[in-house]
Amino acid sequence: MKIGLVDDREIDLDKLRGIVQTIDDVEVVFDTQSADEAYMHIKNESIDLLIADIEMPNLSGYELADIIHSHALNISVIFVTGNSGYAVHAFELNVHDYILKPYPKERLIQSIQRLEQKTKSSEMTGRLYLKQKNDIHIINKQDIIFIERSGRSTTIYTKNETIKTYQTLNELEGELRERDFLRSHRSFIINIHFVKNFSLYAKNSYTVTFEGLEEQAMITKEKVEFLQENYF
Template identity: 80%
Template sequence: MKIGIVDDRAIDLDKLYGIVTNIPNVEVIFSTTSAEEAYAQIKKETINLLIADIEMPNLSGYELADIIHSHALNISVIFVTANSGFAVHAFELNVHDYIMKPYPKDRLITSITRLMEKSNTAEIAGRLYIKQKSDIHIILKKDIVFIERSGRSTTIFTRSGPIKTYQTLNELEGELRERDFLRSHRSFIINIHFVKSFSLYAKNSYIVTFEGLKEQAMITKDKVEFLQHNYF
Protein backbone atom coordinates (compact mmCIF):
# COMPACT_ATOMS: atom_id res chain seq x y z
CA MET A 1 0.00 0.00 0.00
CA LYS A 2 1.33 3.43 -1.01
CA ILE A 3 0.73 6.14 1.59
CA GLY A 4 1.06 9.91 1.79
CA ILE A 5 1.26 11.72 5.14
CA VAL A 6 0.65 15.39 5.95
CA ASP A 7 0.58 17.20 9.29
CA ASP A 8 1.72 20.76 9.85
CA ARG A 9 3.15 19.88 13.30
CA ALA A 10 6.56 18.27 12.76
CA ILE A 11 6.37 16.27 16.01
CA ASP A 12 3.01 14.76 14.98
CA LEU A 13 4.31 14.06 11.47
CA ASP A 14 7.32 12.23 12.90
CA LYS A 15 5.02 10.07 15.04
CA LEU A 16 2.87 9.18 12.03
CA TYR A 17 5.90 8.40 9.89
CA GLY A 18 7.46 6.23 12.57
CA ILE A 19 4.28 4.17 12.99
CA VAL A 20 3.50 3.78 9.30
CA THR A 21 6.99 2.80 8.18
CA ASN A 22 6.97 -0.15 10.58
CA ILE A 23 3.84 -1.70 9.04
CA PRO A 24 4.63 -4.55 6.61
CA ASN A 25 3.79 -4.07 2.91
CA VAL A 26 3.54 -0.29 3.22
CA GLU A 27 5.50 2.36 1.30
CA VAL A 28 5.49 6.03 2.29
CA ILE A 29 5.45 8.05 -0.94
CA PHE A 30 5.61 11.44 0.76
CA SER A 31 5.67 12.88 4.27
CA THR A 32 5.25 16.63 4.58
CA THR A 33 4.18 19.46 6.89
CA SER A 34 2.70 21.34 3.93
CA ALA A 35 -0.82 20.60 2.69
CA GLU A 36 0.03 22.40 -0.55
CA GLU A 37 2.98 20.04 -1.06
CA ALA A 38 0.72 17.08 -0.30
CA TYR A 39 -1.74 18.31 -2.93
CA ALA A 40 1.07 18.64 -5.49
CA GLN A 41 2.23 15.10 -4.69
CA ILE A 42 -1.29 13.70 -5.01
CA LYS A 43 -1.51 15.15 -8.53
CA LYS A 44 1.71 13.52 -9.71
CA GLU A 45 2.15 10.41 -7.55
CA THR A 46 -0.02 7.31 -7.14
CA ILE A 47 -1.06 6.67 -3.55
CA ASN A 48 -3.71 4.43 -2.02
CA LEU A 49 -4.08 6.24 1.30
CA LEU A 50 -3.71 9.80 2.57
CA ILE A 51 -3.21 10.29 6.31
CA ALA A 52 -3.87 13.93 7.16
CA ASP A 53 -4.39 16.36 9.98
CA ILE A 54 -7.51 18.49 9.44
CA GLU A 55 -6.64 21.97 10.67
CA MET A 56 -3.63 23.26 8.75
CA PRO A 57 -2.80 26.73 7.40
CA ASN A 58 -3.89 27.75 3.89
CA LEU A 59 -5.15 24.32 2.79
CA SER A 60 -6.83 22.03 5.33
CA GLY A 61 -6.91 18.26 5.44
CA TYR A 62 -10.67 18.44 5.01
CA GLU A 63 -10.18 20.39 1.77
CA LEU A 64 -7.68 17.80 0.55
CA ALA A 65 -10.21 15.05 1.25
CA ASP A 66 -12.88 17.06 -0.54
CA ILE A 67 -10.64 17.31 -3.63
CA ILE A 68 -10.09 13.54 -3.54
CA HIS A 69 -13.82 12.90 -3.15
CA SER A 70 -15.03 15.41 -5.75
CA HIS A 71 -12.55 14.15 -8.36
CA ALA A 72 -13.45 10.52 -7.59
CA LEU A 73 -9.81 9.66 -6.96
CA ASN A 74 -9.21 6.12 -5.74
CA ILE A 75 -7.51 7.29 -2.54
CA SER A 76 -8.71 6.42 0.96
CA VAL A 77 -8.35 9.03 3.71
CA ILE A 78 -7.63 8.75 7.42
CA PHE A 79 -7.97 11.92 9.46
CA VAL A 80 -5.72 12.16 12.53
CA THR A 81 -6.80 15.29 14.38
CA ALA A 82 -7.32 17.00 17.72
CA ASN A 83 -10.64 18.44 16.51
CA SER A 84 -13.79 16.32 16.88
CA GLY A 85 -15.98 18.89 15.12
CA PHE A 86 -15.49 17.46 11.63
CA ALA A 87 -16.51 13.87 12.39
CA VAL A 88 -19.98 13.95 10.81
CA HIS A 89 -18.75 15.93 7.79
CA ALA A 90 -15.98 13.38 7.31
CA PHE A 91 -18.59 10.72 6.55
CA GLU A 92 -19.84 12.87 3.67
CA LEU A 93 -16.40 12.46 2.11
CA ASN A 94 -16.38 8.69 2.72
CA VAL A 95 -13.19 8.84 4.78
CA HIS A 96 -11.89 5.50 6.02
CA ASP A 97 -11.28 6.60 9.61
CA TYR A 98 -11.29 9.55 12.00
CA ILE A 99 -8.67 9.22 14.75
CA MET A 100 -8.49 11.66 17.65
CA LYS A 101 -5.17 12.90 19.03
CA PRO A 102 -3.55 11.78 21.25
CA TYR A 103 -3.84 8.17 20.10
CA PRO A 104 -1.98 4.89 20.80
CA LYS A 105 0.01 3.59 17.85
CA ASP A 106 -2.10 0.41 17.74
CA ARG A 107 -5.15 2.53 16.90
CA LEU A 108 -3.55 3.72 13.66
CA ILE A 109 -1.98 0.34 12.85
CA THR A 110 -5.35 -1.39 13.23
CA SER A 111 -7.04 1.16 10.97
CA ILE A 112 -4.45 0.81 8.19
CA THR A 113 -4.43 -2.99 8.49
CA ARG A 114 -8.21 -3.06 8.23
CA LEU A 115 -8.06 -0.95 5.09
CA MET A 116 -5.45 -3.24 3.55
CA GLU A 117 -7.61 -6.28 4.31
CA LYS A 118 -10.66 -4.55 2.87
CA SER A 119 -8.74 -3.69 -0.31
CA ASN A 120 -7.66 -7.30 -0.72
CA THR A 121 -11.12 -8.74 -0.12
CA ALA A 122 -13.50 -9.39 -2.99
CA GLU A 123 -16.78 -7.53 -3.13
CA ILE A 124 -19.80 -8.82 -1.20
CA ALA A 125 -20.60 -12.34 -2.28
CA GLY A 126 -23.72 -14.42 -1.92
CA ARG A 127 -27.41 -14.12 -2.63
CA LEU A 128 -30.51 -13.30 -0.67
CA TYR A 129 -33.67 -15.35 -1.22
CA ILE A 130 -36.75 -13.13 -0.83
CA LYS A 131 -40.17 -14.66 -0.23
CA GLN A 132 -43.18 -13.02 -1.88
CA LYS A 133 -46.32 -15.09 -1.23
CA SER A 134 -45.78 -18.06 -3.56
CA ASP A 135 -42.72 -16.57 -5.28
CA ILE A 136 -39.06 -16.39 -4.32
CA HIS A 137 -36.82 -13.62 -5.67
CA ILE A 138 -33.05 -14.08 -5.73
CA ILE A 139 -31.05 -10.89 -5.12
CA LEU A 140 -27.29 -10.44 -5.20
CA LYS A 141 -26.30 -9.07 -1.79
CA LYS A 142 -23.86 -6.63 -3.39
CA ASP A 143 -26.82 -4.94 -5.17
CA ILE A 144 -28.72 -4.15 -1.95
CA VAL A 145 -28.51 -0.44 -1.08
CA PHE A 146 -30.74 -0.43 1.99
CA ILE A 147 -33.79 -2.12 3.51
CA GLU A 148 -36.77 -0.43 5.15
CA ARG A 149 -39.51 -1.85 7.36
CA SER A 150 -42.81 0.06 7.20
CA GLY A 151 -45.97 -1.31 8.79
CA ARG A 152 -46.20 -5.02 8.01
CA SER A 153 -44.08 -4.97 4.86
CA THR A 154 -40.40 -4.62 4.10
CA THR A 155 -38.92 -2.92 1.03
CA ILE A 156 -35.49 -3.91 -0.23
CA PHE A 157 -34.01 -1.08 -2.30
CA THR A 158 -31.56 -2.44 -4.86
CA ARG A 159 -29.57 -0.87 -7.68
CA SER A 160 -32.19 -2.12 -10.13
CA GLY A 161 -35.29 -1.15 -8.14
CA PRO A 162 -37.32 -1.92 -4.99
CA ILE A 163 -38.63 -5.35 -3.99
CA LYS A 164 -41.28 -5.87 -1.31
CA THR A 165 -41.51 -8.83 1.06
CA TYR A 166 -43.29 -9.80 4.25
CA GLN A 167 -40.02 -10.94 5.87
CA THR A 168 -39.02 -8.91 8.93
CA LEU A 169 -35.79 -6.97 9.39
CA ASN A 170 -34.74 -9.45 12.06
CA GLU A 171 -35.10 -12.30 9.58
CA LEU A 172 -33.20 -10.45 6.85
CA GLU A 173 -30.52 -9.24 9.25
CA GLY A 174 -29.78 -12.86 10.06
CA GLU A 175 -29.05 -13.44 6.36
CA LEU A 176 -26.83 -10.34 6.05
CA ARG A 177 -24.01 -11.12 8.45
CA GLU A 178 -21.35 -9.42 6.32
CA ARG A 179 -19.86 -6.33 8.00
CA ASP A 180 -20.94 -4.35 4.93
CA PHE A 181 -24.50 -4.24 6.31
CA LEU A 182 -25.54 -2.33 9.44
CA ARG A 183 -28.83 -2.18 11.34
CA SER A 184 -28.75 1.61 11.42
CA HIS A 185 -32.19 2.10 12.98
CA ARG A 186 -35.04 -0.09 14.20
CA SER A 187 -36.62 0.32 10.73
CA PHE A 188 -33.54 0.23 8.49
CA ILE A 189 -30.58 -1.88 7.40
CA ILE A 190 -28.02 -0.07 5.23
CA ASN A 191 -25.15 -1.13 2.98
CA ILE A 192 -22.30 1.16 4.09
CA HIS A 193 -20.67 1.09 0.64
CA PHE A 194 -23.52 3.07 -0.95
CA VAL A 195 -23.71 5.79 1.73
CA LYS A 196 -23.19 9.29 0.34
CA SER A 197 -23.93 11.52 3.34
CA PHE A 198 -25.45 11.88 6.79
CA SER A 199 -27.63 14.95 7.50
CA LEU A 200 -28.79 15.87 10.99
CA TYR A 201 -32.54 15.16 11.31
CA ALA A 202 -33.15 15.33 15.06
CA LYS A 203 -31.07 15.41 18.22
CA ASN A 204 -30.27 11.70 18.08
CA SER A 205 -30.77 10.76 14.43
CA TYR A 206 -29.55 11.48 10.91
CA ILE A 207 -30.93 11.08 7.40
CA VAL A 208 -28.81 8.83 5.17
CA THR A 209 -28.55 9.50 1.44
CA PHE A 210 -27.15 6.99 -1.05
CA GLU A 211 -25.28 6.99 -4.32
CA GLY A 212 -27.68 6.65 -7.28
CA LEU A 213 -30.88 6.53 -5.20
CA LYS A 214 -33.37 9.24 -4.25
CA GLU A 215 -34.89 7.25 -1.38
CA GLN A 216 -33.40 7.85 2.07
CA ALA A 217 -32.88 5.92 5.29
CA MET A 218 -32.37 6.82 8.94
CA ILE A 219 -29.48 6.21 11.30
CA THR A 220 -29.22 6.88 15.02
CA LYS A 221 -26.47 9.00 16.55
CA ASP A 222 -25.15 5.92 18.38
CA LYS A 223 -24.82 4.02 15.10
CA VAL A 224 -22.96 6.94 13.49
CA GLU A 225 -20.48 6.77 16.35
CA PHE A 226 -20.32 2.99 15.99
CA LEU A 227 -19.52 3.38 12.28
CA GLN A 228 -16.81 5.91 13.06
CA HIS A 229 -15.04 3.59 15.49
CA ASN A 230 -15.53 0.22 13.81
CA TYR A 231 -15.92 0.74 10.07
CA PHE A 232 -14.21 3.94 9.01
Protein backbone atom coordinates in the same frame (compact mmCIF):
# COMPACT_ATOMS: atom_id res chain seq x y z
CA MET B 1 -0.21 -0.12 0.04
CA LYS B 2 1.15 3.31 -0.92
CA ILE B 3 0.60 5.98 1.72
CA GLY B 4 0.91 9.75 1.85
CA LEU B 5 1.29 11.67 5.11
CA VAL B 6 0.56 15.34 5.77
CA ASP B 7 0.64 17.27 9.04
CA ASP B 8 1.84 20.84 9.47
CA ARG B 9 3.38 20.03 12.89
CA GLU B 10 6.78 18.39 12.45
CA ILE B 11 6.55 16.40 15.69
CA ASP B 12 3.20 14.90 14.65
CA LEU B 13 4.46 14.13 11.15
CA ASP B 14 7.50 12.36 12.62
CA LYS B 15 5.18 10.24 14.77
CA LEU B 16 3.05 9.27 11.76
CA ARG B 17 6.12 8.36 9.72
CA GLY B 18 7.62 6.30 12.54
CA ILE B 19 4.43 4.29 13.05
CA VAL B 20 3.63 3.67 9.40
CA GLN B 21 7.15 2.51 8.58
CA THR B 22 6.81 -0.36 11.07
CA ILE B 23 3.96 -1.92 9.05
CA ASP B 24 4.80 -4.64 6.52
CA ASP B 25 3.95 -4.14 2.82
CA VAL B 26 3.49 -0.39 3.23
CA GLU B 27 5.36 2.29 1.29
CA VAL B 28 5.44 5.94 2.35
CA VAL B 29 5.29 7.76 -0.99
CA PHE B 30 5.48 11.21 0.56
CA ASP B 31 5.42 12.90 3.94
CA THR B 32 5.03 16.64 4.07
CA GLN B 33 4.05 19.55 6.27
CA SER B 34 2.46 21.24 3.25
CA ALA B 35 -1.13 20.40 2.32
CA ASP B 36 -0.55 22.05 -1.06
CA GLU B 37 2.27 19.60 -1.78
CA ALA B 38 0.03 16.72 -0.69
CA TYR B 39 -2.60 17.98 -3.12
CA MET B 40 -0.15 17.69 -6.03
CA HIS B 41 0.47 14.04 -5.15
CA ILE B 42 -3.28 13.40 -4.85
CA LYS B 43 -3.87 14.84 -8.32
CA ASN B 44 -1.50 12.23 -9.69
CA GLU B 45 -3.19 9.39 -7.78
CA SER B 46 0.16 8.09 -6.64
CA ILE B 47 -1.17 6.79 -3.30
CA ASP B 48 -3.78 4.39 -1.93
CA LEU B 49 -4.19 6.08 1.45
CA LEU B 50 -3.85 9.63 2.73
CA ILE B 51 -3.28 10.15 6.46
CA ALA B 52 -3.86 13.80 7.23
CA ASP B 53 -4.28 16.37 9.94
CA ILE B 54 -7.38 18.53 9.45
CA GLU B 55 -6.53 22.06 10.49
CA MET B 56 -3.56 23.27 8.44
CA PRO B 57 -2.60 26.57 6.80
CA ASN B 58 -3.97 27.41 3.33
CA LEU B 59 -5.47 24.02 2.48
CA SER B 60 -7.05 21.90 5.21
CA GLY B 61 -7.12 18.12 5.50
CA TYR B 62 -10.90 18.31 5.22
CA GLU B 63 -10.55 20.11 1.88
CA LEU B 64 -8.12 17.44 0.67
CA ALA B 65 -10.64 14.74 1.60
CA ASP B 66 -13.39 16.69 -0.15
CA ILE B 67 -11.29 16.79 -3.34
CA ILE B 68 -10.77 13.02 -3.14
CA HIS B 69 -14.48 12.45 -2.50
CA SER B 70 -15.88 14.83 -5.11
CA HIS B 71 -13.53 13.55 -7.83
CA ALA B 72 -14.10 9.91 -6.84
CA LEU B 73 -10.37 9.27 -6.59
CA ASN B 74 -9.33 5.80 -5.52
CA ILE B 75 -7.69 7.06 -2.33
CA SER B 76 -8.80 6.24 1.22
CA VAL B 77 -8.47 8.83 3.99
CA ILE B 78 -7.62 8.61 7.68
CA PHE B 79 -7.84 11.82 9.68
CA VAL B 80 -5.47 12.13 12.64
CA THR B 81 -6.44 15.35 14.38
CA GLY B 82 -6.76 17.15 17.68
CA ASN B 83 -10.20 18.50 16.76
CA SER B 84 -13.32 16.36 17.20
CA GLY B 85 -15.59 18.95 15.60
CA TYR B 86 -15.22 17.62 12.06
CA ALA B 87 -16.21 14.01 12.79
CA VAL B 88 -19.75 14.11 11.38
CA HIS B 89 -18.71 15.96 8.22
CA ALA B 90 -15.71 13.66 7.78
CA PHE B 91 -17.84 10.55 7.60
CA GLU B 92 -20.12 12.25 5.10
CA LEU B 93 -16.99 12.22 2.93
CA ASN B 94 -16.69 8.47 3.53
CA VAL B 95 -13.31 8.66 5.25
CA HIS B 96 -11.96 5.36 6.52
CA ASP B 97 -11.22 6.53 10.07
CA TYR B 98 -11.09 9.54 12.39
CA ILE B 99 -8.38 9.33 15.06
CA LEU B 100 -8.06 11.92 17.81
CA LYS B 101 -4.69 13.09 19.11
CA PRO B 102 -3.02 12.01 21.31
CA TYR B 103 -3.34 8.37 20.24
CA PRO B 104 -1.43 5.13 20.89
CA LYS B 105 0.46 3.77 17.90
CA GLU B 106 -1.65 0.59 17.97
CA ARG B 107 -4.74 2.66 17.15
CA LEU B 108 -3.30 3.80 13.80
CA ILE B 109 -1.74 0.43 12.98
CA GLN B 110 -5.05 -1.38 13.49
CA SER B 111 -6.86 1.16 11.32
CA ILE B 112 -4.43 0.66 8.43
CA GLN B 113 -4.61 -3.13 8.80
CA ARG B 114 -8.44 -2.99 8.66
CA LEU B 115 -8.21 -1.00 5.45
CA GLU B 116 -5.76 -3.52 3.97
CA GLN B 117 -8.15 -6.38 4.72
CA LYS B 118 -11.10 -4.48 3.27
CA THR B 119 -9.14 -3.69 0.11
CA LYS B 120 -7.97 -7.26 -0.34
CA SER B 121 -11.49 -8.58 0.14
CA SER B 122 -12.87 -6.15 -2.43
CA GLU B 123 -10.17 -7.00 -4.96
CA MET B 124 -10.70 -10.74 -4.49
CA THR B 125 -14.45 -10.67 -5.00
CA GLY B 126 -14.91 -7.84 -7.48
CA ARG B 127 -18.53 -7.88 -6.41
CA LEU B 128 -20.98 -5.43 -4.93
CA TYR B 129 -23.25 -6.61 -2.14
CA LEU B 130 -26.59 -4.77 -2.14
CA LYS B 131 -28.90 -4.78 0.87
CA GLN B 132 -32.54 -5.18 -0.15
CA LYS B 133 -34.84 -5.54 2.86
CA ASN B 134 -34.30 -9.19 3.87
CA ASP B 135 -32.05 -10.07 0.93
CA ILE B 136 -28.52 -9.33 -0.24
CA HIS B 137 -28.17 -8.98 -4.01
CA ILE B 138 -24.70 -9.68 -5.46
CA ILE B 139 -23.57 -8.19 -8.77
CA ASN B 140 -20.23 -8.00 -10.56
CA LYS B 141 -18.83 -4.49 -10.37
CA GLN B 142 -17.56 -4.69 -13.96
CA ASP B 143 -21.16 -5.12 -15.15
CA ILE B 144 -22.35 -1.82 -13.64
CA ILE B 145 -22.96 0.87 -16.28
CA PHE B 146 -24.18 3.66 -14.05
CA ILE B 147 -26.02 4.35 -10.80
CA GLU B 148 -28.72 6.96 -10.21
CA ARG B 149 -30.12 8.35 -6.98
CA SER B 150 -33.73 9.54 -7.17
CA GLY B 151 -35.74 10.42 -4.08
CA ARG B 152 -35.10 7.83 -1.39
CA SER B 153 -34.04 5.00 -3.70
CA THR B 154 -31.06 4.21 -5.90
CA THR B 155 -31.19 2.47 -9.29
CA ILE B 156 -28.23 0.45 -10.54
CA TYR B 157 -28.10 -0.12 -14.30
CA THR B 158 -26.02 -3.13 -15.35
CA LYS B 159 -25.42 -4.93 -18.63
CA ASN B 160 -28.13 -7.47 -17.81
CA GLU B 161 -30.59 -5.96 -15.35
CA THR B 162 -31.80 -2.96 -13.38
CA ILE B 163 -31.65 -3.18 -9.60
CA LYS B 164 -33.17 -0.88 -6.98
CA THR B 165 -31.74 -0.39 -3.49
CA TYR B 166 -32.13 2.01 -0.58
CA GLN B 167 -28.38 2.35 -0.14
CA THR B 168 -27.17 5.90 -0.75
CA LEU B 169 -24.65 6.96 -3.37
CA ASN B 170 -22.18 7.77 -0.61
CA GLU B 171 -22.46 4.19 0.70
CA LEU B 172 -22.08 2.68 -2.78
CA GLU B 173 -19.24 5.02 -3.67
CA GLY B 174 -17.32 3.66 -0.71
CA GLU B 175 -17.60 0.18 -2.24
CA LEU B 176 -16.68 1.30 -5.77
CA ARG B 177 -13.17 2.63 -5.30
CA GLU B 178 -11.94 1.22 -8.60
CA ARG B 179 -10.66 3.83 -11.05
CA ASP B 180 -13.42 2.81 -13.49
CA PHE B 181 -16.10 4.57 -11.42
CA LEU B 182 -16.60 8.32 -11.21
CA ARG B 183 -19.06 10.35 -9.12
CA SER B 184 -20.09 12.41 -12.13
CA HIS B 185 -22.86 14.36 -10.43
CA ARG B 186 -24.47 14.53 -6.99
CA SER B 187 -27.10 12.04 -8.25
CA PHE B 188 -24.95 9.78 -10.45
CA ILE B 189 -21.99 7.40 -10.46
CA ILE B 190 -20.82 6.27 -13.89
CA ASN B 191 -18.54 3.54 -15.22
CA ILE B 192 -16.32 5.36 -17.71
CA HIS B 193 -15.75 2.20 -19.78
CA PHE B 194 -19.36 2.24 -21.02
CA VAL B 195 -19.50 5.95 -21.88
CA LYS B 196 -20.34 6.63 -25.53
CA ASN B 197 -21.03 10.35 -25.64
CA PHE B 198 -21.31 13.61 -23.69
CA SER B 199 -23.93 16.11 -24.88
CA LEU B 200 -24.20 19.66 -23.57
CA TYR B 201 -27.37 19.93 -21.46
CA ALA B 202 -26.92 23.26 -19.67
CA LYS B 203 -24.13 25.74 -19.06
CA ASN B 204 -22.38 23.57 -16.48
CA SER B 205 -23.66 20.05 -17.21
CA TYR B 206 -23.83 17.35 -19.86
CA THR B 207 -25.94 14.26 -20.46
CA VAL B 208 -24.06 10.96 -20.71
CA THR B 209 -25.08 8.19 -23.11
CA PHE B 210 -23.80 4.63 -22.79
CA GLU B 211 -23.13 1.64 -25.00
CA GLY B 212 -26.16 -0.67 -25.13
CA LEU B 213 -28.41 1.42 -22.86
CA GLU B 214 -31.18 3.93 -23.55
CA GLU B 215 -31.13 5.53 -20.11
CA GLN B 216 -28.84 8.50 -19.59
CA ALA B 217 -26.87 9.98 -16.71
CA MET B 218 -25.64 13.48 -15.92
CA ILE B 219 -22.13 14.82 -15.53
CA THR B 220 -20.92 18.26 -14.47
CA LYS B 221 -18.64 20.37 -16.62
CA GLU B 222 -15.98 20.12 -13.90
CA LYS B 223 -16.05 16.31 -14.03
CA VAL B 224 -15.83 16.30 -17.84
CA GLU B 225 -12.69 18.41 -17.57
CA PHE B 226 -11.36 16.06 -14.89
CA LEU B 227 -11.94 13.07 -17.19
CA GLN B 228 -10.17 14.75 -20.07
CA GLU B 229 -7.19 15.56 -17.87
CA ASN B 230 -6.87 12.25 -16.03
CA TYR B 231 -8.41 9.53 -18.23
CA PHE B 232 -8.46 10.46 -21.92
